[in-house]
Amino acid sequence: MIINPDGTKPIYVQISEWIETEILNESFVQDEKVYSQYQLAEMMNINPATAAKGLTKLVEEEILYKKRGLGMFVASDAKDIILNKRKSNTLTKLVDDVVAEANHLDVSETELISMIQTSMSKLRGEKE
Amino acid sequence: MKAITCTHLTKSYGNKKAVNDLAVSIEENKITGVIGRNGAGKTTFLQLVAGFIKQSEGKIHVLGEPPFNSLKASANTIFINDTMNLPTSLTIYEILKMGNEFYPNWDMELAERLFDYFSLDRSQRHDRLSKGMKSTFNMIVGLASRCPLTIFDEPTTGMDASVRSDFYRALLKDYLAHPRTILLSSHHLNEIEELIEDVLLIKDGTNHLHVSVSDLKEYGIGVQGESTNLEAWLKGKDVFHKRELPMNKAYAVVKKEQLDPNYKQAGLEVAAVSATDMSMYLTGTSEGGIDDVFK
Amino acid sequence: MMMNIAILQLLVFIVLIGVIMFFIKRQKKMGLMTIKGRSHNWIFSIYLLALIVCTVIYFMIPSSDMTYSEPKSIEQSMEEEQELHDRLFSGDIAEASENLRNEFYFEFTEDVLIVKPTYQDNYYSGNILFERVEDFEDEVQVYLYSGNSYIDGFDFTDRIDPPSFVLEENELQVIERSSEISFAKLAQEFTLTQFSDRHSGNPFHTESSSYHGAYFVYIQVPMDVDVTSAYSDIELTEVK
Amino acid sequence: MMSLSEIGFWATVKRQFFFKVSSYKNAFSTLVVLQVLAILLSMGGTSSMGSGSTNVFVSVSYYSSSAVIVFSMIWCFITAILITTRAYRNDDFAFVTNRLTQNMANILFLLTASVIAAITANLSGYAVRVAAYALHGVEFVASPSLFNTPGEWLMSVSASFLYIFLLGSLGYILGTLTHLNRLFMFIIPAVFFGGMFTGAANDGFITQTVLFFNDETSFVLFMIKVIVTSSLLFILASWITNKTEVRL
Numbered sequence: 001m002i003i004n005p006d007g008t009k010p011i012y013v014q015i016s017e018w019i020e021t022e023i024l025n026e027s028f029v030q031d032e033k034v035y036s037q038y039q040l041a042e043m044m045n046i047n048p049a050t051a052a053k054g055l056t057k058l059v060e061e062e063i064l065y066k067k068r069g070l071g072m073f074v075a076s077d078a079k080d081i082i083l084n085k086r087k088s089n090t091l092t093k094l095v096d097d098v099v100a101e102a103n104h105l106d107v108s109e110t111e112l113i114s115m116i117q118t119s120m121s122k123l124r125g126e127k128e
Numbered sequence: 129m130k131a132i133t134c135t136h137l138t139k140s141y142g143n144k145k146a147v148n149d150l151a152v153s154i155e156e157n158k159i160t161g162v163i164g165r166n167g168a169g170k171t172t173f174l175q176l177v178a179g180f181i182k183q184s185e186g187k188i189h190v191l192g193e194p195p196f197n198s199l200k201a202s203a204n205t206i207f208i209n210d211t212m213n214l215p216t217s218l219t220i221y222e223i224l225k226m227g228n229e230f231y232p233n234w235d236m237e238l239a240e241r242l243f244d245y246f247s248l249d250r251s252q253r254h255d256r257l258s259k260g261m262k263s264t265f266n267m268i269v270g271l272a273s274r275c276p277l278t279i280f281d282e283p284t285t286g287m288d289a290s291v292r293s294d295f296y297r298a299l300l301k302d303y304l305a306h307p308r309t310i311l312l313s314s315h316h317l318n319e320i321e322e323l324i325e326d327v328l329l330i331k332d333g334t335n336h337l338h339v340s341v342s343d344l345k346e347y348g349i350g351v352q353g354e355s356t357n358l359e360a361w362l363k364g365k366d367v368f369h370k371r372e373l374p375m376n377k378a379y380a381v382v383k384k385e386q387l388d389p390n391y392k393q394a395g396l397e398v399a400a401v402s403a404t405d406m407s408m409y410l411t412g413t414s415e416g417g418i419d420d421v422f423k
Numbered sequence: 424m425m426m427n428i429a430i431l432q433l434l435v436f437i438v439l440i441g442v443i444m445f446f447i448k449r450q451k452k453m454g455l456m457t458i459k460g461r462s463h464n465w466i467f468s469i470y471l472l473a474l475i476v477c478t479v480i481y482f483m484i485p486s487s488d489m490t491y492s493e494p495k496s497i498e499q500s501m502e503e504e505q506e507l508h509d510r511l512f513s514g515d516i517a518e519a520s521e522n523l524r525n526e527f528y529f530e531f532t533e534d535v536l537i538v539k540p541t542y543q544d545n546y547y548s549g550n551i552l553f554e555r556v557e558d559f560e561d562e563v564q565v566y567l568y569s570g571n572s573y574i575d576g577f578d579f580t581d582r583i584d585p586p587s588f589v590l591e592e593n594e595l596q597v598i599e600r601s602s603e604i605s606f607a608k609l610a611q612e613f614t615l616t617q618f619s620d621r622h623s624g625n626p627f628h629t630e631s632s633s634y635h636g637a638y639f640v641y642i643q644v645p646m647d648v649d650v651t652s653a654y655s656d657i658e659l660t661e662v663k
Numbered sequence: 664m665m666s667l668s669e670i671g672f673w674a675t676v677k678r679q680f681f682f683k684v685s686s687y688k689n690a691f692s693t694l695v696v697l698q699v700l701a702i703l704l705s706m707g708g709t710s711s712m713g714s715g716s717t718n719v720f721v722s723v724s725y726y727s728s729s730a731v732i733v734f735s736m737i738w739c740f741i742t743a744i745l746i747t748t749r750a751y752r753n754d755d756f757a758f759v760t761n762r763l764t765q766n767m768a769n770i771l772f773l774l775t776a777s778v779i780a781a782i783t784a785n786l787s788g789y790a791v792r793v794a795a796y797a798l799h800g801v802e803f804v805a806s807p808s809l810f811n812t813p814g815e816w817l818m819s820v821s822a823s824f825l826y827i828f829l830l831g832s833l834g835y836i837l838g839t840l841t842h843l844n845r846l847f848m849f850i851i852p853a854v855f856f857g858g859m860f861t862g863a864a865n866d867g868f869i870t871q872t873v874l875f876f877n878d879e880t881s882f883v884l885f886m887i888k889v890i891v892t893s894s895l896l897f898i899l900a901s902w903i904t905n906k907t908e909v910r911l
Contacts, residue, residue, distance in 0.1 A: 009400070010341075010342045010345045010346065011321075011322060011341070011342065011345075012342050038304050041300065041304055042300070042301065042304060044322070045296070045297060045300060045322060045323075046300075046322040046323070047159055047300075047322065047323055047324055047325045047341075048304060049158070049325040049340070050322070050325065050341065050342065053342060175908075175909070179761075180756060180908060180909035181908040181909065182906065182908060191667055192667075197761045197762055197763070197905065198761060199670055199672065199675060199759070199760075199761045199764065200667065200668075200669060200670065202756075202759045202760055202761055203668050203669075203670040203675075203759045204667050204668055207756075212757060213750060213753035213754045213756075213757060214754060214757050215682075215686035215754045215757075217686045217687065217688065217689050218685065218686050222685070226682055226685075226686075226758065227758065229678050229681070229682070230678055230682075230758040230759045231758075231759065232668040232670070233668065269757075276666075276667055276668075464688060466691075466692045466695050467691045467692060467694075467695055470695040470698070470699070470783070471783065471786075473790070474783060474786040474787055474789070474790055475786070477786075477787075477789045477790035477793045477794075478786055478789040478790075480789075480793050481789040481792055481793050481796075484793075484796060572719070574721055574723055575723070579721065583719050599718050600718060601718035601719070601720070602718065602719050602720070603720045603722075604719065604720070604721045604722075605721070605722040605723070605724070606722075606723060606724075607723075607724045607725075607726055607795050607796075608723050608724065608725050608726065609725075609726050609727070609792050609795075610725040610726060610727040610729075611727060611819075612727050612728055612729050612732060612785070612788060612819050612823070613727075613729045613732070613877075614729075614732060614785075614818075614819045614822035614823045614826065615815060615818060615819040615822070617822065617877065617879070617880065617885070618818065618822065618880055618881070618882045618885070633721065635719065
């Protein structure tokens with residue numbers, strides 16, 4: 001992974017996202033120890049405090065858990081949490097875009113909702 | 129424990145105050161980037177920290193005592209600068225050996241390895257080195273001394289890109305192995321952004337902002353839209369930067385916490401601001417940029 | 424003369440200071456105003472070695488090549504000369520043989536002997552004495568005595584060519600010959616003379632004292648010969 | 664975590680001193696050049712006297728290393744000025760020092776330099792004499808007591824050392840004063856050498872100062888005078904420099 005310092009995303013966010021991806025790829029499995037902040041600093045050429053912040057973010061989201069004196073480990077439902085998070089993030093973004101586009105095209109709210117309902121029933125019909 | 133604390137720190141040369149009422153406290157074992165425009169007072173501040181010069185007013189404590197004329201501070205501090213004086217009658221290798229004599233934590237093995245890695249000539253003299261080589265050599269002295277307080281003032285002057293990245297990598301690796309307080313000054317943040325933990329922005333000789341790099345990245349937010357809409361929306365907000373764009377549009381940077389949700393109604397778009405840009409806007413002299421010159 | 428030396432010294436030092444200042448200006452960060460470049464440890468080592476070799480050589484110089492001198496005061500020299508003067512004026516020439524520099528014997532049949540010394544700057548500094556000797560017959564004996572000459576206690580009397588005498592008719596001419604004497608003296612450094620009694624108060628000037636012994640012309644003539652001088656202002660003394 | 668190192672005052676002075684000896688070692692090459700120059704000048708005889716009595720002309724050439732000692736004094740003077748210049752002072756701050764240890768190390772260096780210069784200057788006396796012996800086919804006269812006793816040689820070396828060190832302390836204070844004001848750089852040497860050699864200021868301060876040392880016939884008193892004067896000059900210099908800043 002290459003850190004993009006000019007990016008608008010803070011480095012610690014880039015770090016946590018990278019670890020999430022590694023977990024999704026199953027580079028780290030459940031209860032496996034992940035990189036320490038120093039290993040991350042060394043690997044990514046970043047300040048260890050920044051790496052620690054990235055790890056802390058994952059602990060807060062319960063993707064990782066901390067064993068005192070031993071390091072950070074992958075939580076049992078880490079994969080699900082990541083997937084859920086990404087899903088909701090992606091969906092929210094898409095919805096935002098749809099709303100914005102509808103706004104541009106002067107599509108009213110009820111019109112938009114009915115469009116969504118049509119789309120959903122179409123999907124249901126295909127399944128049946 | 130704090131490595132450096134200063135209050136009301138002022139250094140004047142004649143009427144000019146190079147450092148003006150600066151207050152800061154820097155924690156131990158952190159890498160802090162000291163960022164500011166040329167002439168903002170970075171070097172003067174670092175010289176005060178190194179005990180090279182004496183403050184005109186205020187207080188400064190480094191590693192527990194005022195650094196000026198303190199033997200303890202001198203033994204535990206090293207100041208690396210591209211104009212630093214080193215004896216020209218000694219070869220650069222002899223200078224390394226001298227450093228070994230003086231600095232208690234000096235790592236001669238590291239010094240020699242770096243020396244060989246950068247293929248420096250042992251019998252060369254400091255004043256005959258090219259600018260880049262000189263900076264490389266100074267950097268080796270700074271790293272090998274392993275001083276609890278290591279100050280690098282614009283250390284990469286004249287270095288080419290690969291040496292530069294080697295230097296930052298070497299600095300990081302040595303810091304990981306031997307954590308210590310490091311001050312790293314630069315006028316552009318982007319180069320050292322990944323490396324440092326905190327940023328001390330110096331403007332007009334004083335502490336303009338002292339935050340962590342991640343906080344700096346989330347400190348401001350860019351807003352873009354129709355000029356008139358933007359103007360109206362900006363009222364009562366702290367604007368760090370503003371510039372006109374084509375088609376009657378404009379771009380402004382404001383404090384992130386002042387981003388009220390009604391920006392969407394005003395037809396404005398937002399985007400994050402990189403730490404480098406943010407530091408530039410913060411240390412800039414005025415709201416306007418170079419564009420104002422061409423109006 | 425002294426003024427010129429002072430000006431010369433001043434000039435040398437101004438030039439020296441100028442050169443040094445030039446070096447300081449030019450090499451503001453050189454290895455202490457030196458020839459540029461690498462360390463010159465070997466220069467100093469070679470120099471020190473050369474100095475030690477010279478010291479050894481110095482002590483190997485055969486002592487016969489050197490004359491050692493005891494410092495002698497002017498008063499002492501004058502006293503010695505006064506003694507000589509007194510002896511000669513009392514005719515006690517046997518006692519003065521140490522100071523005899525030259526002697527001449529002439530046949531002489533005239534009645535009057537005219538002594539004609541060489542004038543220098545209209546002045547003759549020597550003493551002329553004569554003695555009428557009873558058993559002298561047609562003869563004149565001339566003895567030349569002089570006091571000792573010293574420079575810094577070094578007796579250089581022997582190195583002076585003493586005047587000689589020529590008898591023409593009845594005129595006894597004194598022929599003076601010029602001598603040029605030069606020698607080297609090993610002086611002590613001012614850092615030593617300062618604390619000895621030879622202190623001169625000027626580190627650039629070694630104190631020297633010189634004394635030139637006077638000449639005494641002692642003429643023995645037969646009883647019936649008159650001795651006069653060629654010049655009226657030269658005094659002749661008869662020893663009785 | 665890195666623990667802070669405590670460094671003793673004298674340990675620092677010692678390191679600074681060895682640092683100075685090795686980084687200023689080229690100064691000794693300068694000393695060699697100056698002394699050789701002085702030896703060459705002395706070979707013609709430091710002072711020659713013509714004296715005439717009627718037809719006798721006597722000239723005596725004196726051979727001694729007085730000129731070498733004087734040149735060594737000038738060397739120490741200049742060296743002391745040089746090591747007070749900013750370039751050299753700043754070098755020390757690349758390593759561990761404070762202003763007091765820096766001054767102490769400088770004084771120790773000048774002491775060492777003076778001892779070396781005094782010994783070589785006095786040894787050079789033999790070189791001068793050997794050269795005179797070899798080059799001049801002239802009568803050679805020596806005083807019977809000339810350096811025959813080690814005691815006298817030691818006294819000459821000691822007196823030379825004191826003179827050289829005195830000039831070193833003078834150079835050190837003058838160099839330090841030029842820190843305060845650049846004008847001193849030109850005024851002081853001009854006044855000093857002008858006053859010393861023209862004799863213009865016969866009863867002036869400079870002559871009196873020179874005589875204060877040069878007229879002292881007691882070695883012990885001379886030593887005390889030099890030590891007290893040098894100490895005062897160094898204390899003054901240390902006091903002045905205790906507030907100087909390192910400018911880059």
